[in-house]
Amino acid sequence: MSVESPPRAAAPPPPARPSAGRRVAGRLLHWWRRLTAMRTAIVLLFLLALAAVPGSLLPQRSLSQNKVNAYFTDHPSLAPVLDRFYLFDVFSSPWFAAVYLLLFISLIGCVLPRALEHFRALRAAPPAAPRHLLRLPDSGDLVTPLPGPQALDVVEEELRVRRFRVVRREGELSAEKGYLKETGNLLFHLSLVALLLGLAGGKLWGYEGSILVTEGQGFCNSFQQYDTYSSGPLVQSGDLTPLCVDLEDFRAQYEENLTAASFTADIRYGAPGEDGRPTTIGVNGPLRVDGARVYTTGHGYSPTFSVTRPDGTAISDVSVPFLPTDQSTMASEGALKLPDFGAASDDQLALEGFFAPTGLVQNNILTSVDPRPLAPQVAIVIYQGYLGLDSGIPQSVYSLDASQIDRGRLTRVAAANLKVGESTTLPDGTTVAFTGYREFASLQLSHDPGQVWVLVSAISLLAGLLGMLLLRRERVFARVAADPGGGGTVLTLASLTRGSGESAPRFAALTDDLDDALAARVPAPHPEDRPRES
Amino acid sequence: MNPDSLAALSDSLFSITVALYSLAVVAFCAQLAFGRRPARTPELVAAGGGSAPAEPAPEGPAEDRRGRRWGVVAMGLTVLGVLAHGGVLVFRGLATDRLPWGNMYEFATATVLVAVVAYIVFALRAPALRHLGLFVLAPVVLALVLIGLFLYAQAGPLVAALRSYWLAIHVSTAIIGFGIFFVSGIASVMYLVRSRYEARLADGGAPESGIVSRLPAAAALDRVAHRTAVFGFPIWTFAVIAGAIWAEAAWGRFWGWDPKETWAFIAWVVYAAYLHARTTAGWRGRPAAWVNVVGLVVMIFNLLFVNMVSTGLHSYAGV
Ligand code: HEM
Numbered sequence: 001m002s003v004e005s006p007p008r009a010a011a012p013p014p015p016a017r018p019s020a021g022r023r024v025a026g027r028l029l030h031w032w033r034r035l036t037a038m039r040t041a042i043v044l045l046f047l048l049a050l051a052a053v054p055g056s057l058l059p060q061r062s063l064s065q066n067k068v069n070a071y072f073t074d075h076p077s078l079a080p081v082l083d084r085f086y087l088f089d090v091f092s093s094p095w096f097a098a099v100y101l102l103l104f105i106s107l108i109g110c111v112l113p114r115a116l117e118h119f120r121a122l123r124a125a126p127p128a129a130p131r132h133l134l135r136l137p138d139s140g141d142l143v144t145p146l147p148g149p150q151a152l153d154v155v156e157e158e159l160r161v162r163r164f165r166v167v168r169r170e171g172e173l174s175a176e177k178g179y180l181k182e183t184g185n186l187l188f189h190l191s192l193v194a195l196l197l198g199l200a201g202g203k204l205w206g207y208e209g210s211i212l213v214t215e216g217q218g219f220c221n222s223f224q225q226y227d228t229y230s231s232g233p234l235v236q237s238g239d240l241t242p243l244c245v246d247l248e249d250f251r252a253q254y255e256e257n258l259t260a261a262s263f264t265a266d267i268r269y270g271a272p273g274e275d276g277r278p279t280t281i282g283v284n285g286p287l288r289v290d291g292a293r294v295y296t297t298g299h300g301y302s303p304t305f306s307v308t309r310p311d312g313t314a315i316s317d318v319s320v321p322f323l324p325t326d327q328s329t330m331a332s333e334g335a336l337k338l339p340d341f342g343a344a345s346d347d348q349l350a351l352e353g354f355f356a357p358t359g360l361v362q363n364n365i366l367t368s369v370d371p372r373p374l375a376p377q378v379a380i381v382i383y384q385g386y387l388g389l390d391s392g393i394p395q396s397v398y399s400l401d402a403s404q405i406d407r408g409r410l411t412r413v414a415a416a417n418l419k420v421g422e423s424t425t426l427p428d429g430t431t432v433a434f435t436g437y438r439e440f441a442s443l444q445l446s447h448d449p450g451q452v453w454v455l456v457s458a459i460s461l462l463a464g465l466l467g468m469l470l471l472r473r474e475r476v477f478a479r480v481a482a483d484p485g486g487g488g489t490v491l492t493l494a495s496l497t498r499g500s501g502e503s504a505p506r507f508a509a510l511t512d513d514l515d516d517a518l519a520a521r522v523p524a525p526h527p528e529d530r531p532r533e534s
Numbered sequence: 535m536n537p538d539s540l541a542a543l544s545d546s547l548f549s550i551t552v553a554l555y556s557l558a559v560v561a562f563c564a565q566l567a568f569g570r571r572p573a574r575t576p577e578l579v580a581a582g583g584g585s586a587p588a589e590p591a592p593e594g595p596a597e598d599r600r601g602r603r604w605g606v607v608a609m610g611l612t613v614l615g616v617l618a619h620g621g622v623l624v625f626r627g628l629a630t631d632r633l634p635w636g637n638m639y640e641f642a643t644a645t646v647l648v649a650v651v652a653y654i655v656f657a658l659r660a661p662a663l664r665h666l667g668l669f670v671l672a673p674v675v676l677a678l679v680l681i682g683l684f685l686y687a688q689a690g691p692l693v694a695a696l697r698s699y700w701l702a703i704h705v706s707t708a709i710i711g712f713g714i715f716f717v718s719g720i721a722s723v724m725y726l727v728r729s730r731y732e733a734r735l736a737d738g739g740a741p742e743s744g745i746v747s748r749l750p751a752a753a754a755l756d757r758v759a760h761r762t763a764v765f766g767f768p769i770w771t772f773a774v775i776a777g778a779i780w781a782e783a784a785w786g787r788f789w790g791w792d793p794k795e796t797w798a799f800i801a802w803v804v805y806a807a808y809l810h811a812r813t814t815a816g817w818r819g820r821p822a823a824w825v826n827v828v829g830l831v832v833m834i835f836n837l838l839f840v841n842m843v844s845t846g847l848h849s850y851a852g853v
Contacts, residue, residue, distance in 0.1 A: 042814075056797060060791065263694055284783050448787065462775060
């Protein structure tokens with residue numbers, strides 16, 4: 001297959017009346033050739049790039065569901081239309097997949113025949129010399145007193161030293177080198193196919209789950225446990241790597257100017273029921289075990305509270321994760337819900353608030369000034385009443401259901417800024433104490449069976465690319481004839497080069513070397529034995 | 535020297551670099567202005583005669599001595615500028631005790647340095663291409679001024695996510711690839727300008743005495759553009775692969791269509807298409823050059839828009 005395929009006839013001129021089957025076959029062949037032409041591949045490649053553009057300009061569900069929601073709120077009439085065209089799920093949309101699959105078929109269709117042809121060429125002899133050597137772009141004559149066959153011997157020897165494959169024929173010689181260039185080209189294109197396969201495999205059999213884990217707690221690899229997860233269509237929940245992880249200690253370190261320097265989590269991991277091995281993971285350093293990888297993707301603080309009723313019943317040190325709203329100061333927000341604490345369903349207790357690892361109170365407003373827990377404080381608002389947790393409508397765990405407050409079923413009973421150890425007393429005598437904090441880590445477990453395959457493909461793609469771009473394919477032809485002007489031989493040389501670099505200087509250097517080699521075989525070299533460029 | 539004075543030295547060198555490059559631009563202008571006598575054109579058209587388009591030798595007609603002297607001055611200033619430019623990064627690195635490409639200011643400054651170095655290497659190997667200097671250095675000065683105005687960031691430590699040896703591998707190769715593509719893109723723009731001029735000459739149009747007539751021949755520009763792109767493409771490919779390997783360790787997946795990743799992929803496809811177009815009949819010449827220009831636009835878009843407007847995982851590199 002050539003780079004530029006001239007428009008081809010769909011099929012040989014049809015006989016008087018081709019059968020319907022023939023015509024369909026001809027049509028299919030025509031479309032197959034169209035699809036597998038290199039030009040089509042390039043157009044498809046361009047389309048793939050173009051198709052990726054909206055994926056980077058519009059919010060994507062795969063990256064941030066929140067941003068997509070915000071877009072829907074900001075553009076209530078436009079967003080549903082865009083959504084109809086999968087513009088918030090570009091990379092998993094049918095049209096993206098269509099381009100990707102067509103490209104894939106096109107690549108296979110054009111690379112396989114080339115690979116076969118190349119395999120045959122590898123074993124075939126270099127082609128015979130063209131009749132008019134001096135018409136090639138790089139060509140010239142050398143005159144030598146050596147007889148013809150001997151002159152060709154010298155040429156052959158010199159070319160073999162340069163790792164050409166040489167074939168002698170009657171009075172002439174053909175040589176070729178640089179098969180690796182074509183090999184590189186094929187390797188590159190086949191790697192591209194392999195890479196696409198690896199990507200697809202990862203999408204089908206891969207999964208990923210995220211969970212927020214407070215120090216002292218843990219999770220096991222099952223979809224029920226994750227806060228959020230996504231999995232490929234061919235993943236069966238029974239296939240999940242049996243792995244449990246416990247978070248023992250989380251540390252965040254900061255530079256003097258409060259740039260985050262490192263986040264590390266000491267964990268224990270092992271099969272369910274096992275005691276587990278300790279290790280430390282952190283930014284850029286995940287745990288890799290049995291095809292599963294565990295990452296720390298974020299962190300934050302879980303303030304702890306103790307609540308004591310006037311009758312002495314108490315809950316102590318319940319911790320609840322507050323989500324950071326500002327990574328530079330780790331100011332965080334969250335809610336604590338205690339549905340079972342009160343005596344009745346309308347006597348539930350909850351608090352919503354703000355946590356500052358290093359708090360500063362100005363005008364009774366708490367702000368955070370440092371991400372490190374130097375002086376933790378909370379600003380909380382406490383509610384009593386009915387939380388609505390059993391109403392069937394899912395609630396965020398990080399905030400209270402505002403509609404319950406609006407409807408008056410949940411009433412605000414107190415508000416306070418508390419330092420560690422401080423407490424506030426509600427009108428009914430219950431005390432709420434801020435007792436301290438723990439750190440939590442957002443952990444993510446990922447499994448992608450395609451990724452090693454993709455890595456290997458990418459490396460061989462790069463190797464093929466280098467071979468294809470840097471090597472050159474070179475053919476050299478030589479023919480001898482008796483010198484009409486004397487008893488010697490005229491040696492006509494020509495070369496054809498494909499690939500990088502200028503061919504003329506290389507050809508001149510080759511001719512000079514050959515001339516020297518010929519001269520070395522002759523007892524007394526003639527001074528006029530210089531190449532005559534045509 | 536303490537970190538603060540090293541950082542201050544780096545900042546002063548930045549201004550010095552801009553000044554030296556600006557002077558080099560002036561010198562390159564002078565070289566073009568005095569470089570050739572406008573009287574030579576009639577023979578040139580005659581020499582090109584027949585059906586073949588006139589293609590002046592890359593050297594063009596004899597340069598007069600004044601022009602050549604300006605050329606030497608311009609190259610000298612450029613080399614001095616490169617030294618100062620390298621100093622900006624070296625002293626940043628010393629001040630912060632890390633590789634000096636941890637934020638956009640440093641990344642962009644390093645990219646521009648690679649572009650100038652790539653130009654100098656080309657100019658040394660093919661003296662005829664020194665005439666390209668004005669067209670490389672003028673965008674370079676513009677880019678540096680914009681970087682200084684809008685991207686400047688105080689010297690400081692790296693955020694945790696960037697503390698990895700992959701910073702050295704991924705970001706360095708991305709910078710080198712980008713810098714080389716920059717020169718390639720400029721060469722293609724020049725090619726587009728020059729080839730239109732040559733086509734007009736071939737149609738019997740009046741030769742201009744403007745700057746276009748003093749550019750290197752279109753064929754030479756096209757070759758520069760192609761060769762630099764061939765050099766840059768594997769480097770860019772490597773940078774993207776290295777980025778994916780790093781992303782696997784840092785973000786939990788090797789590819790997630792984060793905006794930066796998406797645009798890196800788009801750029802890769804555009805450059806692959808450029809290399810193909812160069813060897814595809816019907817695409818050679820101007821259409822291929824346009825593809826290369828699109829590639830450069832995509833690269834710049836990826837640097838500016840994706841870092842400053844959209845928010846993705848790469849954004850922590852900061853403005
Ligand atoms: C139908 C499918 C394709 C065919 C038949 C094909 C064929 C070729 C050929 C023959 C060359 C060598 C050009 C030369 O040096 O003369 C080449 C080079 C190349 N191909 Fe493809 N290609 C196809 C698809 C692709 C795709 C999808 C990519 C993806 C990026 C790609 C990337 C490249 C690159 C980067 C080069 C190097 C360009 C050069 O050396 O000039 N090809 N391809």
